[in-house]
Amino acid sequence: MSSNKPHRWSLRTRLLWQLVLAIGVLLGGLFLTLDALVDRAMFQQLDQVLSSRAASLARQLQNSDEPLPAVLPAWDIAGHTEFFAVYDVRGRLRAASINSGRTPLALPATTARSGNVLLPDGHRGRYHVVLLQRGAFAKGRLLVATERESWDSTERRMHGVLLLGILAAVIAAVLLCLLVVRQAFRTITREAQRLPHDGPPVQGALNETPQELQPFVEAAHAALRNSWAMAERERRVSRSVAHELRTPVAEIAAVTELAQNQQDADVLKRALTTVHATNVRMQRGIEALLALARFESGQEPPQTDPLDAAALLRQLAASLAQPRLHLQLPAEAWVVCDAGMLERIATNLLHNALEYGDADAPVQLGLQLDGGWWLHVRNRASHLREEDVRHFGERHWRGQCDGDPQHAGLGLALVLAMAHALGLQLHFDLHAGELQARLGPIPAL
Structure with a gap:
């Protein structure tokens, strides 16, 4: 039976093979570099030894009048690993070490002074060539060679040590990285367990989070805060709906209960009128709550367009037809804004000023340019106190009209x-008893 459970990749597994590959490539390149450097240093050392031996033998051959001086017996030693041969200017063999047997050193085809060669005994070796200036072999070439088996053995041992060191370094690095990752996630888990469960996480809640994981943590915290804000909005809407419906529903129940025992048509008509007015007020409150929820959650984003705010406010003032309303507007005030929202805000502010301000005092509506256009509404409100202003914008707060059922307390x-x-x-x-509402800065064109 096949499982529908999706395969989830492991951070530890991915980190493991990526580290092995990356460190393997890095240390492999280091191994090749060290191998080339070691080979070069070893061959330079071997060439120096051969050059010294060749120079010494060349002096003996050049300073002796005998065709074959007394140096040959020194090369006739059992197990001797060094060989020499002398060739004339035409490339003909003139002399060779006794231990060469019947297969003396062959003259190399290249003009290089040093290089690798196959020795008469079949082993691999290294040669060095010296040009003879005088003596019986004048203008000839002296070829000196020695075995490199011991050097190659040393090089192989060094290769083994390097390979073991690289393997140990890869294993140690991988284990150390996995340990660090595990410790980092343990730290995050331990810190996450300390997050509050009764509210959204505050900024900087996980102080010990590694720097590389900080963007992920901040994104997760932002999502959690948004979720808490959404849940709080839903709870607030539920409480507001319950608060808004409680009184009208009670009124409707009381009026209908009384109307059931009445036979008079006028009484029944007044009851129906009361029920209708209560229903209208309840509908108005619910619509305000739904609009408030849409604006707070961002479900109804503004549709910004160029518009003349001064002309919009003049039209609004004309529709209100209030003699107390005085305008202080420029000829034109072009802005970029949502015309419907701006008109609705200005309408609410003017209604509040006209309804709650002093009845005999004027209400001023104006626009002022200060880094953008600012809309201001001023009115005399001698009954207001500073503590009342601090409640502006709270749901269902009605101030001195707290007992007025016509006001839901949702306008501000x-x-x-x-x-x-x-x-x-x-x-x-x-x-000084004057209330001013300022909205802005509205972006100017």
């Missing part, structure tokens, strides 16, 4: 959510 919360969606600031300031 909706205004703040739309301002945040537009990337604008909204400030409320109370000074």
Whole structure:
């Protein structure tokens, strides 16, 4: 039976073979470099020895009047591993060491002074050539060679040591890296277990996270914070809906219960009117809550377009037809913004100013250019206190109208959510009984 469980790759396995490959290539290149350097140093040392022996033999041959001086017996030793041969200018063999037997050293075909050669005894060797200047073999060439078996054996032992060292280094490096990775993940696991389970993680919650994993941790924390924010919005909407529906539902239940025992048509008509008004108020509150939830969650992003904010505000003021409303607007104020959101924010701010401000005081609506256009609404509100201003934007807070069922207390919360969606600031300031709301900076064209 085949399993549908997806195959999950292991970080440890991937790290293992990648480390083995990378370190193997690196140390393999190092091995080849060291091998070339060691071979070069060994051959240079061997060539120096051969050059010294060849120079000594050449002096004996050049300083002796005899064709074959007394140097030959010195080369007739059992087990002697050095050989020589003398060739004239035409390449003919003139003399050879006694231990060469019937197969003397062959003259190399190249003009190189040193190189590898096959010795008369069949072993591998190294040769060196010297040009004779005088004596019986004047203008001839002296060829001196020696076995390199011991040198090759030393080189093979060095190769073995290097290979074992490289293998040990690869194993040690892999084990050390795996140990470090395991320790790093243990640290992350231990730190993650300390994260709060009753709220979103704060910035810098995992202080001991390795630098390489910090972007992953920050992304995970951002996702967790977004999830907590989403859950909190859902809980807030649920609480708000319950709060908004509780009073209207109770009113409808009370009115219908009383109307059931009435026969008078006028009484029944008033009951139906009350139920209808309550239903309208309940619908208005639910629509405000849903709009607030859409703006806060980003489900309704702003649709920015060029528009004349001054013309938009003049049209809004004309639709309100309030004699208390005074405009301080420039001839034109072209901005880049969402026209619907901007109009809705201004409408809420003006309604609040006209409804909650002093009845005999004017309301000023204006635009001011300061690094972008700022919309301001000023009105006299002698009944407000500083602590009241701090509650602006809280859901279901109605201030002095807290007992008024016509107000759901969601207007300023909706205004703040739309301002945040537009990337604008909204400030409320109370000074000497005058309330000012400032929205901006709205990007100017």
